[in-house]
Amino acid sequence: MLKxxxxxxxxxxxxVFLLVAFNAVIPLMTVVNYSLQDIFGPGQRAxxxxxxxxxxxxxxxxxxxxxxxxxxxxxVLAIEIPLGVAIALTLPRxxxxxxxxxxxxxxxxxxxxxxxxxxxxxYARPEIGFLGQVVNALGIPFNYTGDPLSAWVTILMMDAWxxxxxVILLAYAGLCSIPEPYYQAARIDGASRWAVFRxxxxxxxxGVLTIAFLLRFMDSFMIYTEPYVVTxxxxxxxxxxxxxRLVNMAVGQFDLGPAAAFxxxxxxxxxxxxxxxxxxxxxxxxx
Amino acid sequence: MTIADAALAAPTEGxxxxxxxxxxxxxxxxxxxxxxxxTFQMLPIYWITRMSFMTPRTIMSRSDFLPVxxxxxxxxxxxxxxxxxxxxxxxxxxxxxNMAISLAVSLPAAYAFSRYRFxxxxxxxxxxxxxxxxxAAVFLLPFFQLYSAVGLFxxxxxVALAHTLFVVPLAVWILEGFMSxxxxxxxxxxxxxxxxxxxxxxxVFLPLIRSGIGVTAFFCFMFSWIELLLARTLTSVDARPxxxxxxxxxxxxxxxxxxxxxxxxxxxxxGVAVIWFVRNYIAKGFALGRV
Amino acid sequence: xxxxxxxxxxxxxxxxxxxxxRLALKGIDHVWRxxxxxxxxxxSGCGKSSMLNIISGLVRPTAGRVLFDGRDVTELGPEQRxxxxxxxxxxxxxxxxxxxxxxxxxxxxxxxxxxxTRRVREVAEMLDLGPMLGRRAAGLGxxxxxxxxxxxxxxxEDVAAILFDEPLTxxxxxxxFDLRRKLRLVHETLGLTLVYVTHDQSEALTFAxxxxxxxxxxxxxxxxxxxxxxxxxxxxxxxxxxxxxxxxLPCALEGGRIVFDGGSLPAPRGLAARPGGALVLGIRPHGxxxxxxxxxxxxxxxxxxxxxxxxxxxxxAIGGNRLRMRVxxxxxxxxxxxxxxxRPEATLLYANDRLLEDAHx
Numbered sequence: 001m002l003k004x005x006x007x008x009x010x011x012x013x014x015x016v017f018l019l020v021a022f023n024a025v026i027p028l029m030t031v032v033n034y035s036l037q038d039i040f041g042p043g044q045r046a047x048x049x050x051x052x053x054x055x056x057x058x059x060x061x062x063x064x065x066x067x068x069x070x071x072x073x074x075x076v077l078a079i080e081i082p083l084g085v086a087i088a089l090t091l092p093r094x095x096x097x098x099x100x101x102x103x104x105x106x107x108x109x110x111x112x113x114x115x116x117x118x119x120x121x122x123y124a125r126p127e128i129g130f131l132g133q134v135v136n137a138l139g140i141p142f143n144y145t146g147d148p149l150s151a152w153v154t155i156l157m158m159d160a161w162x163x164x165x166x167v168i169l170l171a172y173a174g175l176c177s178i179p180e181p182y183y184q185a186a187r188i189d190g191a192s193r194w195a196v197f198r199x200x201x202x203x204x205x206x207g208v209l210t211i212a213f214l215l216r217f218m219d220s221f222m223i224y225t226e227p228y229v230v231t232x233x234x235x236x237x238x239x240x241x242x243x244x245r246l247v248n249m250a251v252g253q254f255d256l257g258p259a260a261a262f263x264x265x266x267x268x269x270x271x272x273x274x275x276x277x278x279x280x281x282x283x284x285x286x287x
Numbered sequence: 288m289t290i291a292d293a294a295l296a297a298p299t300e301g302x303x304x305x306x307x308x309x310x311x312x313x314x315x316x317x318x319x320x321x322x323x324x325x326t327f328q329m330l331p332i333y334w335i336t337r338m339s340f341m342t343p344r345t346i347m348s349r350s351d352f353l354p355v356x357x358x359x360x361x362x363x364x365x366x367x368x369x370x371x372x373x374x375x376x377x378x379x380x381x382x383x384x385n386m387a388i389s390l391a392v393s394l395p396a397a398y399a400f401s402r403y404r405f406x407x408x409x410x411x412x413x414x415x416x417x418x419x420x421x422x423a424a425v426f427l428l429p430f431f432q433l434y435s436a437v438g439l440f441x442x443x444x445x446v447a448l449a450h451t452l453f454v455v456p457l458a459v460w461i462l463e464g465f466m467s468x469x470x471x472x473x474x475x476x477x478x479x480x481x482x483x484x485x486x487x488x489x490x491v492f493l494p495l496i497r498s499g500i501g502v503t504a505f506f507c508f509m510f511s512w513i514e515l516l517l518a519r520t521l522t523s524v525d526a527r528p529x530x531x532x533x534x535x536x537x538x539x540x541x542x543x544x545x546x547x548x549x550x551x552x553x554x555x556x557x558g559v560a561v562i563w564f565v566r567n568y569i570a571k572g573f574a575l576g577r578v
Numbered sequence: 579x580x581x582x583x584x585x586x587x588x589x590x591x592x593x594x595x596x597x598x599x600r601l602a603l604k605g606i607d608h609v610w611r612x613x614x615x616x617x618x619x620x621x622s623g624c625g626k627s628s629m630l631n632i633i634s635g636l637v638r639p640t641a642g643r644v645l646f647d648g649r650d651v652t653e654l655g656p657e658q659r660x661x662x663x664x665x666x667x668x669x670x671x672x673x674x675x676x677x678x679x680x681x682x683x684x685x686x687x688x689x690x691x692x693x694x695t696r697r698v699r700e701v702a703e704m705l706d707l708g709p710m711l712g713r714r715a716a717g718l719g720x721x722x723x724x725x726x727x728x729x730x731x732x733x734x735e736d737v738a739a740i741l742f743d744e745p746l747t748x749x750x751x752x753x754x755f756d757l758r759r760k761l762r763l764v765h766e767t768l769g770l771t772l773v774y775v776t777h778d779q780s781e782a783l784t785f786a787x788x789x790x791x792x793x794x795x796x797x798x799x800x801x802x803x804x805x806x807x808x809x810x811x812x813x814x815x816x817x818x819x820x821x822x823x824x825x826x827l828p829c830a831l832e833g834g835r836i837v838f839d840g841g842s843l844p845a846p847r848g849l850a851a852r853p854g855g856a857l858v859l860g861i862r863p864h865g866x867x868x869x870x871x872x873x874x875x876x877x878x879x880x881x882x883x884x885x886x887x888x889x890x891x892x893x894x895a896i897g898g899n900r901l902r903m904r905v906x907x908x909x910x911x912x913x914x915x916x917x918x919x920x921r922p923e924a925t926l927l928y929a930n931d932r933l934l935e936d937a938h939x
Contacts (some may be wrong), residue, residue: 003403003404004402004403004404005338005403005404005405006405007405007406008404008405009399009402009403009405009408010399010405010406012395012396012398012399012400012403013395013396013400013411015391015392015396016392016395016396016415017396017411017454018449019388019392019451019455020415020418020451020452020455020456022448023418023448023449023451023452024418024421024452026429026431026433027426027430027433028429030428030429030432030433031425031426031429034428041506043303047513083324084387086320087320087321087324089317090317090318090321090324091321093570094570098570099383100528100568101321101325101569102393102562102566102570103559103562103563103566104325104328104567105324105325105328106562107328107332107555107558107559107562108328108332108554109509109558109562109564110508110509110512110513110559110561111513111551111554111555111558111559112293112512112513112514112515112529112530112554113514113515113517113530114530114533114534115515115530115533115551115555116513117549118335118533118547118548119332119334119551120337122334122335122338122544122548123330123331123334123335127347127350128346128347128350129334129350130330130331130334130352131330133350146338160329161331165328169569172548172569172570173502173569176570176571178568187538193313208569211460215419215457218419218420219420222422222423222424224422224424224516225516227517230549236492242422243422243424245421246422246424246425247427247516249423250424250427250428250549251427256428263422263424263425264426265421266422266427267421267422267425267537270420270421270422271417271420283457
């Protein structure tokens, strides 16, 4: 759409601008401030430059959490995006069946993080949870409090359970917006089901999938509450992701300086990744 | 060049194939896949619902598929105790305030982005979205200080305003997509007909993007309702939301799984109501705007 | 290339044929002659798109049969019928180049790659798409996109018919003319059966040899553009075709004269003694004129005159009837004592909305 050049449009975005600036800029300045100082107590602080940053970047615990985080987000994306698209393709289009399916699919999205954690904490337990029992009954040892692999499987299943519906809803909405003649033309052209998906549906989904991908990346990279409730970061530190580490530093140990420096690095990493993904996905959409 | 003499007869094209069997299979496989997925989705919810009708003792000792010695006691406790049921009210209050604020500021902004080019438009849009990329954990302490300083600590307003930080970018972006789907001729016709911008916006434009507003409200509700970290940091007693009440109970009196399960089931219900309202808007399909 | 026959076609979108009033198609028999250029004309909702989709196989009719050269294809899907269909909005595979778009139907049918290349070249040349074969289809203009949609149908060597569903809706007016001529040219070169759905009468009349007019699920008239204009077979055709449409006056036959409110005219001789049903007199605006020295003329009152450039349309009243009359730019219209003459060969009689044959007044 051709847009009109008019700087008065700034009046329209002023409310958003002020609101977000209030919420983001002031706290961000606080964080920057902390990250450059050593705080001993109320009113006692010293400027120490980039010392906290240096410490953060060298901390092996943070390195480990970072690698864990990358592995986790990678798996989340690899599972949830294809699964979400596949399920969206199976949903009925229109009618009461579509409404019912949408409602059922979306329910996990609207369950608070800690309730999700609580549900899976019980559901996956070997003694009292349905999942834990069934898996153990199949002869596969499964115990997320003792075994890192079980813990990872539990958390990945939980995340797929909670967030695949987001991908499904976005992909489904995208599919519903494809006009019927595209499917009709494909039938006339003798296209197979796969060709319809590859040459009609997938290109039309590029936009919604880019957003689904970015949202899932950001949120999985910042995940805190759900794994914290289920495993508390364990066993050992096998599920200590970046946010869990950060909250431990800031709230648990009250290391405000290092935590603030860590925060900024964390934020920049997400920004950088998002930008790279965005660029790649856009290019893939055009090719 | 003519196509007429390209009548080199093409006999192989379009062979009839046994359509009925592959078509039946083509319908069965998706239905089966969807059924499996829905089972995967529903089982954990069933499990917590089952627990909500049981006592802590039966929960810890029995793993039957059906509830053992079902009772409504857990729900009775929650609905009879103001610290419990007022937490639901507190949660809903800040979620609704958040929804109202987010829509109120996002609608004009999305309109600006979808209709005008202006100084720094792309940068502002990007900057808005970067706020979606800041881990909530980063902001815990600064937010606590900020909202204490302005006197909003432990009120629904603090949580509602804090949540706008990651809700508003998404809202602006979804709304912009829907608005870009409305041809600008409609705006121009209305202005020529003598509508002022606010009047046009409220009486003509908003009804046109109804489903967009529905979808946006859904996402506002969702991200605010499920959040725990900021809600916990910015409240203490008066405005304590249900998600926090649940964690406090857990640490105070050992784990009463039955009570927690019932509280958890009750957090699911408002969400079901919300998704019920917007189900048709989502089924109508949206392509979404700039990516 | 094929002759397409539809026989006793009835269609209902919920599969229920019990209520004839709700049918999208109410029992249609028609033969589309091999190599003919047909327009399927009618207002929206008349069933013309349903008819087109039934011919292409996208929609299976609830009852009735579709024959291609005598072969029953009713049960076959569109991919087995070898038809080309162009939709209202251009349908393209956005991620492909123009060449890949054109090759797509052949690749799906596993045609030998060498032959695909050759066919794509031929079709591209015919549609003037040659220079842009390597370009991405998504970036082209609407007219080019419609040509690509058409080309995807034409690359198959045994195309039975080309079907158009209002293909010029999104095309700019100045390009419309060129594209329409191109479509005609393709039709003439290949001699394919062509069915062109539209609700725009000027498009139908300039494009087709034969126009099939539909209304409320029925074919009301088939004929050349001239026939439709000069002798509408149904009052609906008279209304729908021509701008302004035909004038209609309720009338009766009394003592060898057609009598209507405000006047009478001599009845045609060959008329059946007593045609049943409601009788209506129909006359095109150009069949009326200010009387000069005609013996039979009817007094009328002038209400308004509207200038249409090369001619004027006068709104007149004869008794309680309102009529439109086409008059030349310089014809003089008296404000008082206007008398209007009915050209006999343009004066038609309709009983129950159907034209009474050989009923010239």
